[in-house]
Amino acid sequence: MIDRNAPSAKSARARLAARYLVALRRCLDPKRPRRDDRRAQCLGRLAVAGGLVTLDLAIMHEKAVVALAPTHDFARTANGALQRAGLFFTQALAPLEAARRVTREAIAHLHQRNETLHLHAAALAKGNRQLVREVARRRAGELAIIQGREKYRALLQESLVMQQKLRLLTRQILSAQEEERKEISRELHDEVVQTLVSINVELAALGKGASASLRGLKAKIARTQRLVETSMSEVHRFARELRPAVLDDLGLIPALDAYSKNLAARKKLKIQMTAFGGVEALGSTKRTVLFRVAQEALTNVARHAQATQVRMTISEVAGAIRMEISDNGRSFPVGETLSARNPKRLGLVGMRERVEMVGGRLTIESAPGLGTTVRAEIPINQGRTSA
Ligand SMILES: Nc1ncnc2c1ncn2[C@@H]1O[C@H](COP(=O)(O)OP(=O)(O)OP(=O)(O)O)[C@@H](O)[C@H]1O
Numbered sequence: 001m002i003d004r005n006a007p008s009a010k011s012a013r014a015r016l017a018a019r020y021l022v023a024l025r026r027c028l029d030p031k032r033p034r035r036d037d038r039r040a041q042c043l044g045r046l047a048v049a050g051g052l053v054t055l056d057l058a059i060m061h062e063k064a065v066v067a068l069a070p071t072h073d074f075a076r077t078a079n080g081a082l083q084r085a086g087l088f089f090t091q092a093l094a095p096l097e098a099a100r101r102v103t104r105e106a107i108a109h110l111h112q113r114n115e116t117l118h119l120h121a122a123a124l125a126k127g128n129r130q131l132v133r134e135v136a137r138r139r140a141g142e143l144a145i146i147q148g149r150e151k152y153r154a155l156l157q158e159s160l161v162m163q164q165k166l167r168l169l170t171r172q173i174l175s176a177q178e179e180e181r182k183e184i185s186r187e188l189h190d191e192v193v194q195t196l197v198s199i200n201v202e203l204a205a206l207g208k209g210a211s212a213s214l215r216g217l218k219a220k221i222a223r224t225q226r227l228v229e230t231s232m233s234e235v236h237r238f239a240r241e242l243r244p245a246v247l248d249d250l251g252l253i254p255a256l257d258a259y260s261k262n263l264a265a266r267k268k269l270k271i272q273m274t275a276f277g278g279v280e281a282l283g284s285t286k287r288t289v290l291f292r293v294a295q296e297a298l299t300n301v302a303r304h305a306q307a308t309q310v311r312m313t314i315s316e317v318a319g320a321i322r323m324e325i326s327d328n329g330r331s332f333p334v335g336e337t338l339s340a341r342n343p344k345r346l347g348l349v350g351m352r353e354r355v356e357m358v359g360g361r362l363t364i365e366s367a368p369g370l371g372t373t374v375r376a377e378i379p380i381n382q383g384r385t386s387a
């Protein structure tokens with residue numbers, strides 16, 4: 001922007017005014033018949049470059065006419081001086097007019113640009129609003145994820161605690177069950193079997209005393225006696241299975257031997273047993289655990305495996321007692337069965353719980369064509385308190 005009041009601008013205007021005066025004078029010279037349009041336009045362009053407007057040029061022209069008035073008779077229209085001066089001024093004005101047109105066009109263009117900018121700004125503002133909304137939405141999403149994660153963590157923690165409680169409860173039930181079994185077994189032995197024995201003795205006496213004429217009665221007594229004997233052996237077996245007295249009195253190996261012989265006879269199974277005698281040095285709880293594992297594993301073989309042979313080995317391995325029960329029957333999917341958590345099937349779960357209760361480990365392997373192997377390892381020294 002040109003500062004119109006700056007000294008340099010003023011002196012430039014004065015120089016231009018002087019040139020204008022000279023040029024107008026020449027233009028009015030009657031000896032020069034040709035119009036001096038180019039010179040006038042050149043002065044107009046200089047005026048544009050100097051930042052002059054139409055009014056400036058008009059003043060400049062007027063001053064020049066006044067200055068030339070003493071030597072030129074503008075009043076006489078016949079000499080055409082006034083008309084020439086007017087034409088000169090019009091030509092000088094042309095660049096200014098052109099500049100004004102360009103400026104107007106530029107302003108219009110600027111307006112248009114401004115409109116476009118407004119539109120762009122509006123679109124940007126809209127985009128910005130959408131962005132802000134998107135950021136807020138994502139934040140909310142993130143928050144939900146974090147909250148969800150925390151909730152999940154809390155639930156997991158809760159489920160772990162529940163699991164722990166459940167295991168504790170299972171162990172308490174297993175321990176209580178063992179005690180109860182002991183009690184029932186003793187009751188059966190001491191009370192029920194004794195009563196049955198007494199009934200049998202009485203029946204035998206009755207049979208002997210009855211006369212020949214009472215043959216029918218004699219036969220009836222004999223049948224009842226046989227029933228009582230069957231019941232006695234059933235109760236004996238039941239009591240033994242509940243808690244074999246031999247386990248407490250003679251030890252694990254005789255108890256297992258008696259149990260497997262009985263099962264083998266009943267289920268037509270061949271059970272081979274090899275045992276490390278040192279197992280008897282284990283405490284009563286650990287021996288009971290081993291007995292229960294063997295009992296469940298052998299029952300499973302008899303019930304599910306369709307096996308013909310079973311091998312039971314008890315050996316010593318690095319600070320632990322290992323008991324293995326392998327059958328040659330059909331296999332089953334161990335992982336799937338254990339994770340199925342079928343509340344009706346407690347055998348495998350109970351075996352594992354019992355073994356882990358005394359600090360041991362239970363593994364079950366089953367493969368088609370190879371049968372099933374149940375392996376329990378119980379530390380000899382650890383868990384002495386429960387042993
Ligand atoms: N030695 C085995 N051979 C083949 N299948 C077996 C054997 N042991 C277990 N299984 C399979 O695993 C399942 C689960 O055994 P588990 O002892 O847990 O339950 P169960 O014997 O069915 O019932 P219970 O609770 O009376 O023991 C059995 O139903 C059977 O299908």
Ligand SMILES: [Mg+2]
Pocket residue numbers: 296299300346347348
């Ligand atoms: Mg079972």
